[in-house]
Amino acid sequence: MRIVALEEHFNVPSLVRRIDPAAIALFGFPPGFGGSLADKLPDLGALRLSEMDEAGITVHVLSASGPGAYLLPGAQGIAFARDINDVLAKAISSHPDRFAGFAHLPMNSPQAAADEFERSVRDLGFCGALINGVTEGLFLDDPRFEPILARAEALDVPIYLHPGLPPRAVYEAYYDGLPGMAGFRLSTSAWGWHSETAIHVLRLVLSGALDRHPKLKLIIGHMGEGLAAMMVRLDKYLTPEAPHLKRPVKDTILDQVWVTTSGLFTLPPLETLLAVFGPDRVMFSIDYPYCTNRTGRDFLDTLKMPTGDMEKFAHGNADRLLKLKNGAARNRAAGK
Numbered sequence: 001m002r003i004v005a006l007e008e009h010f011n012v013p014s015l016v017r018r019i020d021p022a023a024i025a026l027f028g029f030p031p032g033f034g035g036s037l038a039d040k041l042p043d044l045g046a047l048r049l050s051e052m053d054e055a056g057i058t059v060h061v062l063s064a065s066g067p068g069a070y071l072l073p074g075a076q077g078i079a080f081a082r083d084i085n086d087v088l089a090k091a092i093s094s095h096p097d098r099f100a101g102f103a104h105l106p107m108n109s110p111q112a113a114a115d116e117f118e119r120s121v122r123d124l125g126f127c128g129a130l131i132n133g134v135t136e137g138l139f140l141d142d143p144r145f146e147p148i149l150a151r152a153e154a155l156d157v158p159i160y161l162h163p164g165l166p167p168r169a170v171y172e173a174y175y176d177g178l179p180g181m182a183g184f185r186l187s188t189s190a191w192g193w194h195s196e197t198a199i200h201v202l203r204l205v206l207s208g209a210l211d212r213h214p215k216l217k218l219i220i221g222h223m224g225e226g227l228a229a230m231m232v233r234l235d236k237y238l239t240p241e242a243p244h245l246k247r248p249v250k251d252t253i254l255d256q257v258w259v260t261t262s263g264l265f266t267l268p269p270l271e272t273l274l275a276v277f278g279p280d281r282v283m284f285s286i287d288y289p290y291c292t293n294r295t296g297r298d299f300l301d302t303l304k305m306p307t308g309d310m311e312k313f314a315h316g317n318a319d320r321l322l323k324l325k326n327g328a329a330r331n332r333a334a335g336k
Contacts, residue, residue, distance in 0.1 A: 001311070002058045004318040005296065007160070007221045007262035007285040009065035010048075011041045012087050015080060016067055024067045028165040030184055040289035041065060044091035048288075049098060055293035057286070058315070059097075059324065062088055063130035063160065064104040070135055070164075077106040081116050089124040100324055102130040102160055105148070114147040121155045127322035128157040128219070133164015133193075139200050141207035149213050158217035158258065158321060161200050163193030189263075189290075197225040201257060202249075206238065210256050211246045217321065221262035221285060223269040227253065228276040254278075258321055260285035265299035279309040283317045 025031070040047065044062070052060060064084050069077040081104050092099045103120035105113040120126040129152065131140065140149065140161075152159050166175070166187050175187035186192060197220055204210050204218070220227070227234070235250035242249065259277055261270060262285035273282050286296035305313065319325055 002315040003056060003284065003297070003300070004059040004061065004315040004324065005057055005262075005286045005288065005293075006061045006219065006260050006283055006318055006322075007162070008060040008062055008288040009041065009290070010044055010062050010088070010091075011065045012084055013038075013042055015084055015087075018076070018080060019067050019071045023071045026168075027067070027071055028168065028171060029067060030181070037289045044088075044099070045094070049095065051288075051293045052098065055297040057293050057297065059100060059318075060288065061100045061102060061127065061318070061322065061324075062091070063102040063162070064088070066132055066164070068104060068132065069106040070108060070132065072106075072108075074109060077108050078112045078116070081106040081113070082119075085116065085120050085124060085126070089120075089126075092125065100322065101126040102128050105129055105131060107131065107135040107145075107148075110145050111147050114151040117148060117151050118155060121157055126157075127324060128152070128160060130160040130162050132162050133196060133200075134167060137167045137169075139203045141203045141209045149209060149216055153213045153216045156215070157323075158219050160219040160221070161197055162221065163188070163197050166192055166196060194222055194225040197222075198227050198230075201225070201227060201253065202234070202238070205245070205249055205252045206242055208244060210252050214256070216256060217258065218256055219258045219260060219283075219321075221260045221287070223261055223264045224259040224273050224277065227257075228259070228269070228273045231276050254281070257281070258283060258317070261299075263287035263291055265291075265295055267302070270303075274309075279305075279312050280317060282313055283321075284314050 048060065069081040072080050084104050088101045092101055103117055103126045105116055107113055117129050138144065171187055175183040175192065177183065178186065201218065201220060210216060231250055235248055239248045245252065247255065254277065258281050259273055260283045284300060286293055300314065
């Protein structure tokens with residue numbers, strides 16, 4: 001069976017070296033972040049493909065792992081985003097049936113980010129963009145990011161809302177003062193990443209941004225970042241406080257958000273996710289190389305779903321949302 005994984009990461013060490021190590025540290029990346037994956041993150045060839053083959057994964061939809069363009073000012077950030085997208089486009093052109101891509105955007109320069117978004121989709125054949133957390137402390141509902149939301153809607157491709165490191169003030173208020181690396185883990189992969197991404201979605205709803213862009217498509221990972229379990233409560237308490245919205249909070253989310261399983265491999269959250277979002281909105285993902293292809297595949301093999309729902313989950317929903325087969329054909333036809 002064809003299996004598509006949507007939240008699979010890479011980086012380019014030669015580009016990351018453009019970023020001042022002091023800026024990386026100030027942003028919150030701990031010393032040696034990603035070092036244990038130094039052989040896997042940069043690999044866009046034999047090693048990645050061999051691990052995909054061993055686990056029976058057909059397609060990785062690739063996105064740049066941090067540190068990234070958001071740590072560089074102005075023209076430097078724009079050049080970084082363009083260069084890393086060109087590296088990804090070259091890898092996709094070498095393996096068009098195995099790789100697809102989400103654009104990396106210079107979020108500190110929103111108009112340039114919108115233009116790079118369009119270049120990546122129209123010229124490079126990418127199937128959307130992935131945005132890591134907040135930019136300079138601001139969520140995407142801030143008016144400065146309107147060009148990016150409008151461009152995504154016009155291009156008819158999704159934005160993957162991915163977690164990012166919390167702003168320093170948030171870290172100090174919520175996560176500081178704990179022993180060892182416990183505070184960092186609480187702020188990121190254990191809890192903070194997921195709650196922040198859920199807030200990101202809710203701000204886009206409550207601000208009216210999704211009403212202004214009703215055709216905008218969002219993807220979130222990690223079994224829906226907790227939103228599925230809280231959906232009824234969110235709707236109960238937020239919808240009465242938002243008479244300015246055209247739709248109830250729950251309806252807006254279910255109309256415009258798709259979810260992946262990235263990084264979570266247990267059944268209870270998936271059952272909740274399917275019950276709330278339905279089988280047409282849930283997609284398989286791994287979070288490679290932070291999780292292994294084999295872990296993801298072993299989880300997939302334990303699932304008991306009707307055949308049609310399994311096909312949607314494993315590849316059908318992703319193929320439709322990202323136009324993956326059409327994109328691959330376009331790349332081949334263009335000789336890219």
